[in-house]
Amino acid sequence: xxxxxxxxxxxxxxxxxxxxxxxxxxxxxxxxxxxxxxxxxxxxxxxxxxxxxxxxxxxxxxxxxxxxxxxxxxxxxxxxxxxxxxxxxxxxxxxxxxxxxxxxxxxxxxxxxxxxxxxxxxxxxxxxxxxxxxxxxxxxx
Numbered sequence: 001x002x003x004x005x006x007x008x009x010x011x012x013x014x015x016x017x018x019x020x021x022x023x024x025x026x027x028x029x030x031x032x033x034x035x036x037x038x039x040x041x042x043x044x045x046x047x048x049x050x051x052x053x054x055x056x057x058x059x060x061x062x063x064x065x066x067x068x069x070x071x072x073x074x075x076x077x078x079x080x081x082x083x084x085x086x087x088x089x090x091x092x093x094x095x096x097x098x099x100x101x102x103x104x105x106x107x108x109x110x111x112x113x114x115x116x117x118x119x120x121x122x123x124x125x126x127x128x129x130x131x132x133x134x135x136x137x138x139x140x141x
Contacts (some may be wrong), residue, residue: 061113068110075103 002010061082082096 038065064110068107072103072107075099075107079103 079096079100082092086093
């Protein structure tokens with residue numbers, strides 16, 4: 001009888017054995033892919049790519065922000081369900097309040113991400129540019 005560990009090891013060995021075949025198949029097409037990359041990089045404009053990437057990032061952020069109200073309503077509903085379940089199972093009370101805490105943190109991150117990011121970057125800027133490098137030794141200490 002095969003144990004679960006033996007079955008997992010056997011499955012992993014079979015999956016790993018197929019890796020060299022796919023790598024060999026990919027290496028035969030490497031020259032054509034390299035040519036496509038060289039052809040595509042001739043008309044590369046980094047400012048255009050950066051502006052498109054920034055625009056897509058703003059769209060994704062707005063989509064995440066618009067879903068934040070649904071997120072908090074869903075989190076509160078699950079919290080209330082766990083709270084009611086906590087009347088019968090005491091372990092659910094701690095899980096309910098942990099979920100509430102994590103939900104509030106997630107909601108704040110979703111809604112105030114640009115301000116959080118700017119604050120962290122400014123602290124790191126201060127720490128590595130001004131804070132630690134220009135400190136002079138105080139006299140008499």
